[in-house]
Amino acid sequence: MMKIDAHNHPDFAGYDAERHVQNMDKLGIAKTWLLSCEAPEDEYNPRSRNCLVAPGEYGPTLFFRCLEYKRYAPDRFILGYAPDPRDPAAIVKMRKAINTYSVQVCGEVKLRITYDNPDAVDLFRFCGEEGVPVTLHFDYPYRRPGVEFPRRHYWYGGGIDNFENLLRQCPETNFLGHAPGFWAHISNDNLWETVSCPKGPVIPGGRIERMLEKYSNLYIDCSADSGLNALTRDPEYTKKLFLTYPDRFLYGRDHFKNTLAEFIDTLDLPEDFLEKFYHGNAERLLPPVKEPAFG
Numbered sequence: 001m002m003k004i005d006a007h008n009h010p011d012f013a014g015y016d017a018e019r020h021v022q023n024m025d026k027l028g029i030a031k032t033w034l035l036s037c038e039a040p041e042d043e044y045n046p047r048s049r050n051c052l053v054a055p056g057e058y059g060p061t062l063f064f065r066c067l068e069y070k071r072y073a074p075d076r077f078i079l080g081y082a083p084d085p086r087d088p089a090a091i092v093k094m095r096k097a098i099n100t101y102s103v104q105v106c107g108e109v110k111l112r113i114t115y116d117n118p119d120a121v122d123l124f125r126f127c128g129e130e131g132v133p134v135t136l137h138f139d140y141p142y143r144r145p146g147v148e149f150p151r152r153h154y155w156y157g158g159g160i161d162n163f164e165n166l167l168r169q170c171p172e173t174n175f176l177g178h179a180p181g182f183w184a185h186i187s188n189d190n191l192w193e194t195v196s197c198p199k200g201p202v203i204p205g206g207r208i209e210r211m212l213e214k215y216s217n218l219y220i221d222c223s224a225d226s227g228l229n230a231l232t233r234d235p236e237y238t239k240k241l242f243l244t245y246p247d248r249f250l251y252g253r254d255h256f257k258n259t260l261a262e263f264i265d266t267l268d269l270p271e272d273f274l275e276k277f278y279h280g281n282a283e284r285l286l287p288p289v290k291e292p293a294f295g
């Protein structure tokens with residue numbers, strides 16, 4: 001089965017380009033969507049970021065690092081980039097990224113803004129016109145005991161209501177939901193108000209299920225521990241949801257483990273679903289390459 005990892009980053013968890021490609025080879029991953037994750041200095045959690053921003057310096061994941069990887073292995077990486085919608089040049093930058101570097105994904109967006117604010121809507125509508133899907137990271141503002149500085153908590157994107165409003169306002173743009181603040185809504189309960197990654201059986205009829213039904217531009221990025229946590233809460237429910245919406249879920253990692261694929265193996269899913277999940281949906285979501293970057 002050909003696999004596309006629809007969510008990963010450069011310089012992450014001690015991996016450089018060479019180790020990243022070796023890891024993909026070992027796990028049978030043909031291509032990776034390599035996403036930037038640019039944010040103002042005071043918005044990312046210093047404990048969760050370890051990427052190069054300049055020789056010897058660390059910070060959020062800058063697009064130029066994705067480009068370095070693309071140069072190293074042009075056939076193995078799909079470029080993602082997301083400017084900050086608060087930047088007056090955001091759309092100019094996105095257009096340049098698409099036209100000059102063949103960027104095919106807008107992501108990862110991980111910012112302390114509500115994603116349905118007018119500047120964000122403007123940028124995401126532009127992405128829709130270009131056929132570029134948008135990957136969004138959501139977190140609610142949970143306090144971490146003892147953490148006071150630079151922030152008392154790390155919220156991103158707003159909540160599920162902001163996401164639904166965005167889906168409604170940008171019907172031509174395909175969005176990928178991701179991260180704890182999104183996945184908590186797999187279940188029809190209020191655990192999201194107090195717990196980052198709730199566990200336990202899923203109560204059917206949650207917001208994710210209802211939004212999948214209502215918005216054909218909602219896709220789901222199954223990457224990260226938050227994705228695996230949500231999908232493993234209730235395997236029978238997961239299987240039903242997968243088979244009801246086979247065109248909407250994408251395989252992805254956001255790390256270098258094989259944990260999601262190992263779980264998927266236990267579900268005994270039909271071959272045509274797996275073809276879509278592992279690569280078909282990811283391929284279908286991408287716009288054609290404008291100019292091949294680096295051959």
Ligand SMILES: [Zn+2]
Nearest residue numbers: 108110137179
């Ligand atoms: Zn994320």
